[in-house]
Amino acid sequence: MVTRIPAAPNPSHPQVAVMATSGVHLRLVATAILCFLLAIFVQINAYGAFPTREVISKWAELFQERLLVDLDKFTGIKNLEKTYDDLRKAKLHKIDGHALVEKMSNDITQDLKKKLDALERLVTEAEKKVIGYKYDPSIKKSDVNFVKLKDFEDNDRRLVYSEKYKKGVNFSYSGVHIPVEIWDESLEILNGLKWTSQLDEFFIENIKNDSDLMWQYFGSQSGFMRSYPASQWIIIPRKPNFPDLYDVRLRNWYVHASTSPKDMLILMDSSGSMHGQTMEIMKIAVKTLLTTLGENDFVNIISFNSTAKWISCFDTLVQANRRNKQILSKAIDYIEDGNMAKLSVGLEFAFKAFAQFKENRSEPYAGSECNQVIMLFSDGGTEEAWEVLEKYNSDKTVSNFFKAYCFNLNMLIS
Numbered sequence: 457m458v459t460r461i462p463a464a465p466n467p468s469h470p471q472v473a474v475m476a477t478s479g480v481h482l483r484l485v486a487t488a489i490l491c492f493l494l495a496i497f498v499q500i501n502a503y504g505a506f507p508t509r510e511v512i513s514k515w516a517e518l519f520q521e522r523l524l525v526d527l528d529k530f531t532g533i534k535n536l537e538k539t540y541d542d543l544r545k546a547k548l549h550k551i552d553g554h555a556l557v558e559k560m561s562n563d564i565t566q567d568l569k570k571k572l573d574a575l576e577r578l579v580t581e582a583e584k585k586v587i588g589y590k591y592d593p594s595i596k597k598s599d600v601n602f603v604k605l606k607d608f609e610d611n612d613r614r615l616v617y618s619e620k621y622k623k624g625v626n627f628s629y630s631g632v633h634i635p636v637e638i639w640d641e642s643l644e645i646l647n648g649l650k651w652t653s654q655l656d657e658f659f660i661e662n663i664k665n666d667s668d669l670m671w672q673y674f675g676s677q678s679g680f681m682r683s684y685p686a687s688q689w690i691i692i693p694r695k696p697n698f699p700d701l702y703d704v705r706l707r708n709w710y711v712h713a714s715t716s717p718k719d720m721l722i723l724m725d726s727s728g729s730m731h732g733q734t735m736e737i738m739k740i741a742v743k744t745l746l747t748t749l750g751e752n753d754f755v756n757i758i759s760f761n762s763t764a765k766w767i768s769c770f771d772t773l774v775q776a777n778r779r780n781k782q783i784l785s786k787a788i789d790y791i792e793d794g795n796m797a798k799l800s801v802g803l804e805f806a807f808k809a810f811a812q813f814k815e816n817r818s819e820p821y822a823g824s825e826c827n828q829v830i831m832l833f834s835d836g837g838t839e840e841a842w843e844v845l846e847k848y849n850s851d852k853t854v855s856n857f858f859k860a861y862c863f864n865l866n867m868l869i870s
């Protein structure tokens with residue numbers, strides 16, 4: 457009997473998957489053979505006498521034929537052999553994973569940069585428009601041309617279905633959303649709508665320049681939002697009569713954008729004089745401060761007495777996300793006091809850390825460019841602090857916009 461069974465698969469070889477499925481088939485074949493053998497024995501018993509040599513060899517031939525057919529049927533062995541032959545012709549290419557990831561990262565950075573440029577253009581133009589706009593104290597609704605997103609109906613004729621947006625849109629203008637509790641004929645809203653209507657031309661320009669761009673929004677402090685392209689407003693959750701609770705000023709993107717991102721180093725005086733209640737108050741104050749930081753901020757904490765050190769395993773500024781803030785908050789509990797406070801040591805440590813962070817930034821957009829803040833918590837005299845600050849910031853190596861805030865805990869307590 458000549459059946460060619462492929463060589464045992466090499467477990468580290470990618471063909472393992474193929475072999476695993478044919479393993480199931482082999483079990484089927486085994487069942488088939490068993491049935492076949494049973495059939496033969498039933499036949500033998502029916503004959504009553506032992507078959508002759510010729511009959512047996514005929515059976516053997518039949519058996520072999522049938523087995524080959526079944527084997528191929530269940531295992532696809534012919535296909536497998538062909539695949540092996542094809543594989544021998546195929547070539548193996550080594551892929552440079554590092555280069556691949558780098559290319560992907562570059563592509564993403566490029567793409568993000570395009571979006572950032574579009575956004576910057578919008579911001580610049582918006583600033584120009586608002587400066588050039590003259591507030592009109594007697595403005596009327598009829599003076600302002602705007603379309604409310606909520607006024608679009610199902611299958612509105614002004615909207616054309618777009619595959620990209622997965623809904624009906626109109627690229628000619630932006631639509632406006634105003635929260636329900638705001639009177640949309642108030643002077644502030646009407647004036648706001650009037651000057652922002654000039655943004656449409658830039659929305660349109662941006663999308664012409666970058667067809668990947670999706671929605672563009674403008675959120676106003678007075679509560680209205682412009683959304684381009686115009687489309688029907690959908691209240692989420694989609695329940696009948698569910699009130700529209702949307703207010704752009706409560707959206708994450710609005711909150712993050714309206715409080716400017718900052719890089720913050722917190723200096724905590726851990727000298728002997730801080731012992732006791734002062735230390736406890738400082739710890740609570742710093743933990744509270746941490747909670748006010750958002751994901752666009754970068755932060756780290758330094759403790760200093762006669763020497764200075766990071767309070768946690770982070771040795772540079774880290775994103776103020778939930779996890780990092782938790783780690784820092786826990787580390788605050790382990791700060792111990794002792795020795796004399798040397799403010800210059802602490803500040804020098806902080807300035808160096810800023811310089812290093814700027815130079816060794818992991819990615820182009822990590823950290824804020826212009827808002828660098830040192831928060832100093834100490835019971836020492838503030839005069840000394842300002843002197844030292846002057847000295848370290850005189851060459852403006854850190855940033856022209858560098859700010860320092862000192863908190864004197866002596867005053868807080870007394």
Ligand SMILES: *[C@@H]1O[C@H](CO)[C@@H](O)[C@H](O)[C@H]1NC(C)=O
Nearest residue numbers: 613614615616625626627628
């Ligand atoms: C957009 O709306 C205006 C009127 O509101 C309409 O004239 C125009 O045809 C619409 N655009 C498209 C693409 O439907």
Ligand SMILES: *[C@@H]1O[C@H](CO)[C@@H](O)[C@H](O)[C@H]1NC(C)=O
Nearest residue numbers: 570573574577661662665666
């Ligand atoms: C279009 O995009 C290019 C490259 O991103 C940019 O240089 C150019 O200023 C943009 N033009 C307009 C009109 O937005």
Ligand SMILES: *[C@@H]1O[C@H](CO)[C@@H](O)[C@H](O)[C@H]1NC(C)=O
Nearest residue numbers: 726759760761763764765794
């Ligand atoms: C300050 O002093 C104490 C006790 O001498 C010490 O445990 C602590 O690590 C010191 N340094 C800093 C930077 O907090």
Ligand SMILES: *[C@@H]1O[C@H](CO)[C@@H](O)[C@H](O)[C@H]1NC(C)=O
Nearest residue numbers: 808811812813814815816817
């Ligand atoms: C940037 O990182 C490298 C390697 O980690 C380090 O040697 C260098 O000193 C860092 N730059 C600054 C300004 O500290």
